[in-house]
Amino acid sequence: MISSTVAELSIALKAGDISSVELTQAYLNRIAQYNGDLNAFITVCEESALEQAKAADAARAKGDTSLLLGIPLAHKDIFCTQGITTTCGSRMLENFISPYNATVVEKFSNAGVVMLGKTNMDEFAMGSSNETSFFGPVKNPWNNECVPGGSSGGSSAAVAADLCAMATGTDTGGSIRQPAAFCGITGLKPSYGRVSRWGMIAFASSLDQAGPICKSAEDAALMLNVMAGLDEKDSTSIDKPVEDYTASLGNSLEGLKIGIPKQHFAEGLSSEVEQAIRDALKEYEKMGAIIKEIDLPNSHLSVPAYYVIAPAEASANLSRYDGVRYGYRCENPVDLEDMYKRTRSEGFGEEVKRRIMIGTYALSAGFYDAYYRKAQKIRRLIKNDFSNALKEVDVIIGPTSPHTAFKLGSKSDPVSMYLEDIYTIAVNLAGLPAISIPAGSANGLPIGMHIVAGDFEEAKILNVAHQFQKLTDWHRQKPSQISGKEV
Template sequence: MSDRTVAALSRSLAQGEFSSVELTQDYLSRIALHNKGLNAFITVTEELALAQAAQADAQRAKGQHGPLTGIPIAHKDIFCIQDVRTTCGSKMLSNFIAPYNATVVERLNAAGTVTLGKTNMDEFAMGSSNETSFFGPVRNPWDNERVPGGSSGGSAAAVAADLCAIATGTDTGGSIRQPAAFCGITGFKPSYGRISRWGMIAFASSLDQAGPISKSAEDAALMMNAIAGPDSRDSTCVEGAAPDYMSTLNDSLKGLRIGVPRQHITKGLGAEVEKALQEALKVFESLGATVQEIDLPNNHLSVSAYYVIAPAEASANLSRFDGVRYGYRCDKPVNLEDMYKRSRSEGFGDEVKRRILVGTYALSAGYYDAYYLKAQRIRRLIKQDFDAAFKEVDIIIGPTTPHTAFKIGEKSDDPVTMYLEDIYTIGVNLAGLPGISIPAGSTSASGKALPIGIQLVGSDFAEAKVLNIAHQFQLHTDWHKQTAEV
């Protein structure tokens, strides 16, 4: 198989070139071969996969199939799958067999996908490098000494290394887009509220959003068609049916107004990344788009605001991990307080504890106004910047990350430096907007070839537009077809 996009595999399945069971076995053997080196999966669900594949084949035989029937998928280990271990990358949940399905999982199951397993991630999605996982770091398929990005690093590495056809991810501050950029694939974060969060273990409830990690924007649209839309179990999931994301993929880009944030092109941006961005803009211009500079004057405050809001929400979201009803409980607690403190201190890793402490501090008496409320006001300023920009342009395009993938261990001692690498993605979460990272270049400056991603950001609920623009770019470029050699 040379083309492993979902669209291509789906055609092959439809034409009977191979069955879903055969395809699944192929992926399972690739996982068996490469996962040891990459550490992209925490759990491989071979039995479940083969059963689902057989069922998918039976459905195809009966003519009851959709584009995702029989497509092997991997789920970030943040999504609950009933009767499957769901760890969230943490020791706290290393023994947690989820008793129910996430809506995203339920909908993909209904669409006929085949679950290969659960992918590695930063613990509770807190990290940008996948180094905070209790199950060890994931390696970037392009260079095993480098990180795949995070927190959806396992999903990104698995898609990049063809260990699955497509994967789910979640994005709170860039956790889909940044690993997609680092691994040379497509990562899409829909608008907040577009996809149900039911069954997706919460990090920061007002920012978390699920989305596809795929080999193309077209594949992302295929998954979006299965998972987007209202859910009565999530109050923050918007009402009203989601559109058909496939139907607008081929809309023309003639007259498209692209805005490039002046604040993104600064000396902090790596030269190769900037070069790739300029080349990409030329492609868009050749397709009939116009490019102009825009201002996001408060973007530099997004990291500050985020590191109040996300830890504050997380500090409460993670209180349920108390060793009472499920999850890790310390050995022989001497009293209740000892049980709480030791279970939580032994069950959580350092980065998670750090963020719980920061969040607890930001909400505590005397600091709430200066930190939490202040951050919520800054959040509105950031949103207003985007609103103003979208009066002038249809899409905002810039770099996904300032640099390409860094080395494992390179930044893990300095959390603040690592946080600042998310400067282009975080504001998009604070504003709740849809954003996609697509491959747009490559650099061999440090030896091995490393992919470069650019980010396209749309206005509220303009997912279809974002996917359309990304797809048109991919019809006219080959960056997304480059594959890592594993």
């Protein structure tokens, strides 16, 4: 039962085949068994999860038919949860207990979802391997010598190892899609503005977006139905009606035009990933889709532009962690300056400090035009590239990552780590929706396929992914053992 999709669990709960309490207990047992090895959770909320499950069962008995009622979920520890520690993977917030709920948390709670706990992540979502977490790295359930990807590595590993039915993630440059690819699961980054950022701890405000991490495209649709929508508390959330994302899951792909960016099938792409994606495209051709090569001429500029804009915004977003009002404060500061310096030196990890330095530099007097302003211009060019391409094709498909999950500790050079998100970053700069779904495997590690569409075309993406999952079973594959333990 624990490996079932949300859609299947919804039916089982409705039919009374299982109760939410039983299901919640099963996941809690699973967490107890595997989390010690995987380190996917920072906080497990056993007691409150069982209470919520009990309440969900009671609500169902009274006639509540909410689709996600009683289904256990894990929140990335970037979402503020009232009364529960919200660390953002940082020593700075190690003991921060939020007095309020993020809108995403509130929405799942209102839908009757059970929260199992908070998942591990790269510190302040800055990382592509989950190795920057103050709470230690997460292991990839498929191979515990490998990283799960990042920054939503805890959520992805938890879903892949069936420690929860579904999880939330956030994606600033690929932080949902790349770990979803590495862990063999489904992860959707919605269009910028589709999901409220209220209560989601900011990394780079103009790029951050919350999304579902789960076991199928259909599950992603069910989750997005709950998460999406205008929020008065987030001025950048969009006033656009939320559609039922499951409604178009049956549409035929006959005549669908799929664009293949030539820049994403070039140097740097591993042959096994390329082969898997090309095989997947053949499946689409079988469904009547037309494949066409497209050009995204400014692709090579997306990583450099991102590593100016994101750190610049982060350098300001992280200024509030000053030891004055909450969070970590150094011992016995001698004066204000000393308190600032030591609080931030001791409270932040190396990668976070590196990005604050990069961002501060990029915004400094005399450098602003050369870096920040230029990066914003590039951002517009990249957005135009996608707009032009999407005039010719309906969706853009390619690999999510150039290779499968890499070994823990194998990427010590920051730039090589930054290049991990080479295919995903441009989508954040353009604000578009994109999904990663499992589409193959190599050496026992999953391979992710990346599907991008136009602004607010989540429904189209989800159906394109769903049709593939109807024909294939990559998304059903599970690691045969986790950390040496048979599953």
